Amino acid sequence: xxxxxxxxxxxxxxxxxxxxxxxxxxxxxxxxxxxxxxxxxxxxxxxxxxxxxxxxxxxxxxxxxxxxxxxxxxxxxxxxxxxxxxxxxxxxxxxxxxxxxxxxxxxxxxxxxxxxxxxxxxxxxxxxxxxxxxxxxxxxxxxxxxxxxxxxxxxxxxxxxxxxxxxxxxxxxxxxxxxxxxxxxxxxxxxxxxxxxxxxxxxxxxxxxxxxxxxxxxxxxxxxxxxxxxxxxxxxxxxxxxxxxxxxxxxxxxxxxxxxxxxxxxxxxxxxxxxxxxxxxxxxxxxxxxxxxxxxxxxxxxxxxxxxxxxxxxxxxxxxxxxxxxxxxxxxxxxxxxxxxxx
Numbered sequence: 001x002x003x004x005x006x007x008x009x010x011x012x013x014x015x016x017x018x019x020x021x022x023x024x025x026x027x028x029x030x031x032x033x034x035x036x037x038x039x040x041x042x043x044x045x046x047x048x049x050x051x052x053x054x055x056x057x058x059x060x061x062x063x064x065x066x067x068x069x070x071x072x073x074x075x076x077x078x079x080x081x082x083x084x085x086x087x088x089x090x091x092x093x094x095x096x097x098x099x100x101x102x103x104x105x106x107x108x109x110x111x112x113x114x115x116x117x118x119x120x121x122x123x124x125x126x127x128x129x130x131x132x133x134x135x136x137x138x139x140x141x142x143x144x145x146x147x148x149x150x151x152x153x154x155x156x157x158x159x160x161x162x163x164x165x166x167x168x169x170x171x172x173x174x175x176x177x178x179x180x181x182x183x184x185x186x187x188x189x190x191x192x193x194x195x196x197x198x199x200x201x202x203x204x205x206x207x208x209x210x211x212x213x214x215x216x217x218x219x220x221x222x223x224x225x226x227x228x229x230x231x232x233x234x235x236x237x238x239x240x241x242x243x244x245x246x247x248x249x250x251x252x253x254x255x256x257x258x259x260x261x262x263x264x265x266x267x268x269x270x271x272x273x274x275x276x277x278x279x280x281x282x283x284x285x286x287x288x289x290x291x292x293x294x295x296x297x298x299x300x301x302x303x304x305x306x307x308x309x310x311x312x313x314x315x316x317x318x319x320x321x322x323x324x325x326x327x328x329x330x331x332x333x334x335x336x337x338x339x340x341x342x343x
Contacts, residue, residue, distance in 0.1 A: 022062045024049045025096075028069030028110075042067065046093075046112070050077045053091070057082070061090040066110040066142065068097070073114040073129050080133040087134050095141030099172050100341040106317040109174070113182070114147045114155060122161060126154035126185070133160075136167035143174040146182030154185040156210075163191035163214035170197045172337055174322065177204040179229060186210040186234075193217050199339050201322050202228065203309075209233045218242035222335045224322070226309060228252040232276075234283060237262045246333045247271040248324065250307040254278045254288050269299040272330035275307055305329025 024037040031044035043049050049064045056062050062081075081087055097108040118125040127147055130139075139158065147155035157175060160168055168190055177184030184205040188197065193216040202208035202225045211218060215236050221243060225232040232252045235242075237259035248271065249255050255273055258264060260282045273279070280291045308328035310320045323336035 022053070022056045022058055022060050023065060024052055024063070025065045025067070026071070027067040028071055029067070031067075039065075046071050046073065046077060047075070050079065054080060054082055056089075059089060061092065063091075064093045065096050066093065068095075068108045068110055071110060071112045073112065073116055075116050076119040076128045076131050078131045078133050079137050088136060090136045090138070091134060092138040092140060093130075093142065094138070098141040099337045100339050102341075104341070105319055106321060109141065109143045111143045111145060112157070113145045114157070115149050116147070117149055117151055120159075124154070126156060127152045128159045129155070129157040131159050131161065132165070132168055132190070133162065135165050138169040138171065139173055140169075141172050143176065144184070144187065146177040146184045148182045155183060156186050156189045157184060158188045158190070160190040160192055160195075165192040166217075167194040168192070168196070170195075170200055172198075172339065173200045174337065175200070175202045175205050175208070176322075177206065179204065179206065191215070195219075196221075198222055199335075199337060200224075201337055202226070202232075203322050206230045207232070207234060209235075212236040216241050220244050220247055222246045222333070222339075224248045224250075224309075224324070224335050226251050226307070226322075228254075230254065231257045231281070231288060233257070235259075235266075238264060242266075244268045245270050246335055247273075248307060248330050248333065248335045249273045250275045252276045254281045254290075257281050257283045257288055258291070260284055260289075263293055263295040266296040267299065268296060268301050270301070270333065272302045272305055272307065272333065274303055274305050274329065302329065 025039045025042035026049045027042040031042040033044050033048040035041045035043050037043050053062050097104050114129045116127050120128050144157040175187035186207040187205045189210040191213040196219040199222045204227045207230050208225045215238050231254035232249050234257045255276050278290050280294045281288045308325040310318050324331045
C-alpha cells in the first residue's frame, strides 16, 4: 500500500470516527442514531450518545456535544462507564453553542424534557432524567424543563444517588418548571461531594437543590433561584462546608431548609435574598416548619430590594430571559446565565 493511499485512508477513518478526546455529537434535527457521532454525522438522541459513551475506555475526557433542538427523554439516562478504570475520567454533556459565545441566542440552547413515567423506586416512586453514576460529571449550557407526563408526581432532571461519588458540576443551565403542567420537584438531587453550581437559573421549580447525604465541598455561585414553592435549598445536617456567593434568591416559600434539631453555622455572602415567604426552616415528617433558632453568618447579604427578571411579554423569549434587568436589586452581582457576555 502506498504511503499516499495509507494517509488518505487514515484521514478518512479519523474524520468518520469520534475524536481521540472521546467526543460525540448529537443533533435532534439532522442526526441519525445509526450515525458515527461525529460533528458532520451526529446521532439523533441523547439515549444513543449516552449508550455509545458508556463503551469508551480511554483516559481522555468524554464529551457529548449537543446541537440546538428538543431532546425528549422517555427513560432514565444513566451516566456511567463500563470500565472501572475510567470512572475518574471527566464526562461532560454540553451545548455546542454556549451562552457566552457571540452567536448564542435562546433558540440555540438545547432543551431537555422528560416524558418518562416513574423510572425509579428508590425511597419512593419518581422519575429521573439523568442518573449520575460516576465521578466528575458536568452539564453545561443546557435548558431543562419539567416532566409533561401527567402520571408523574416527582421529577428530578439530575440525580446522584451514590453518596460516595465526587464531582458534579452544573454551569450556565436553566431549570424551568411549570407546576400546573410540567413540574420539577427538585432540579438537582445529589448526595456526595463536590457539587458545584455556577451561573445557573432555577425558575418555578418546587425545589432547586436537594442535598442530604455526605455533602462536602458544595458551591452555589452567581445563580438565580426564583419561584421555588417549597424551598430554594434543602441541606443535610452539615455546617459551613460550602460556598454560597453572588446569588439571587427571591419569590420562594423557604430559602433554606435544614435537618430537624440542628443549628449549623452556615455562611452566606454577597447575595440578595429578598421577597421570600420564609428564610430558614427545617424539614419534618409533615413538611417544612419555620425555624425559631438560627445560627447562620451573613456577609454582604441584602434582604430588601425589588428583584426584576427579564421575562416573556409579547415578543417571545428576550435574549437575556430570566436574567436580572439592569434596574433590579443585585444586578451588580453578575448572577445569571452569562459569565463574560454582557446582557
